[in-house]
Amino acid sequence: MKNRIRIIGVPMDLGQSHRGVDMGPSAIRYEALGDRLRRLGCQVEDRGNVPVPVGDAVERGEHNYLSIIAETCQSTYQAAKKAVAEDWQPIFLGGDHSIAIGTIGGITAERDVSVLWIDAHGDCNTPETSASGNIHGMPLAVLMGQGFEELVAVGRPGAKLDAGDVALIGLRDLDAEERRMLRQSGIAAFTMRDVDEQGMAGVVRQALHRLDSKDGIHVSLDVDALDPVEAPGVGTPVRGGLTYREAHLMMEILADTRAVTSLDIVEVNPILDQGNRTAKIAVELAVSLFGKSIL
Numbered sequence: 001m002k003n004r005i006r007i008i009g010v011p012m013d014l015g016q017s018h019r020g021v022d023m024g025p026s027a028i029r030y031e032a033l034g035d036r037l038r039r040l041g042c043q044v045e046d047r048g049n050v051p052v053p054v055g056d057a058v059e060r061g062e063h064n065y066l067s068i069i070a071e072t073c074q075s076t077y078q079a080a081k082k083a084v085a086e087d088w089q090p091i092f093l094g095g096d097h098s099i100a101i102g103t104i105g106g107i108t109a110e111r112d113v114s115v116l117w118i119d120a121h122g123d124c125n126t127p128e129t130s131a132s133g134n135i136h137g138m139p140l141a142v143l144m145g146q147g148f149e150e151l152v153a154v155g156r157p158g159a160k161l162d163a164g165d166v167a168l169i170g171l172r173d174l175d176a177e178e179r180r181m182l183r184q185s186g187i188a189a190f191t192m193r194d195v196d197e198q199g200m201a202g203v204v205r206q207a208l209h210r211l212d213s214k215d216g217i218h219v220s221l222d223v224d225a226l227d228p229v230e231a232p233g234v235g236t237p238v239r240g241g242l243t244y245r246e247a248h249l250m251m252e253i254l255a256d257t258r259a260v261t262s263l264d265i266v267e268v269n270p271i272l273d274q275g276n277r278t279a280k281i282a283v284e285l286a287v288s289l290f291g292k293s294i295l
Helices: 021-030 033-039 066-085 097-107 139-143 176-185 192-210 244-257 277-289
Strands: 004-010 043-049 089-094 114-118 166-171 188-191 217-222 260-266
Touching: 004 021, 004 033, 004 066, 004 097, 021 033, 021 089, 021 260, 021 277, 033 043, 033 277, 066 089, 066 097, 066 260, 089 097, 097 139, 097 217, 097 260, 166 192, 188 192, 192 244, 217 244, 217 277, 244 260, 244 277, 260 277
Parallel strands: 004 043, 004 089, 089 260, 114 166, 114 217, 166 188, 217 260
Antiparallel strands: none
16 A cells, blocks of 8 residues: 655744744755655645744744744644544654654654654753753653643643653764753663664664554654764754765665654754755655665
8 A cells, every 4th residue: 555645844943043944844845755755656745834923023932932832833733633534644844843742742642653753962851951942952851741831731731752652863962961861761762872883774673673663653853863964954963973874774774664654854954055955865865764765
């Protein structure tokens, strides 16, 4: 049975301080994501974008657009839940990584889904531990029931994920409190040292072994997981990330499992990019994840 894929844009840049990721969905669509998936035999529909207020036109508020982020994540939650109910595999185009509060919340409303979080950062800060207050550094903590109550309550009250539901790959830039939280949580966390020592194939297979994927796997891809030499168009680049081939191998192994149910692509910033390279790589990774192979 061919994949039925629904593309949903969430052009939100309110969770962080670098403007530009609101143009991420357009940059990714420009690289013909839908057409390339159709060439694989997928049935694809693009539902446009979830409405998001423009940051310059609204009040920032005490906690960095908290109420607007909560409203946008609520709309995203409903779009995700509806896609699953209608038997589509959603691909969400961000936007910053705070959209995952809505995407993963909605995906898990009716299904018990594990999450592979691919990121240079832990994204598990709370308002008490974050030096910047930027909400795109908090979504994983929120999904595990910690942080602003307005965000924890998006869609339905309480945590949407348990530690055993999550594996992180690509970590290389953690705040001290994030490091402590990850060590204590029991989350399967794989740093770039793990990738260097064990190879990408070994790390991905360990992550899959650790995940309890009852109803499938949601992949949340922050493109800053890649080395900035490969993907320069991100707001928070960190040297020493995944190579082009390491990232592709990860997607190819995941595709082999046939367990992937949905995908986030976040933090593509065309303003900081070079010739739309980062969006192009994001599309290439997405089509590998959904079945494109070398032979």
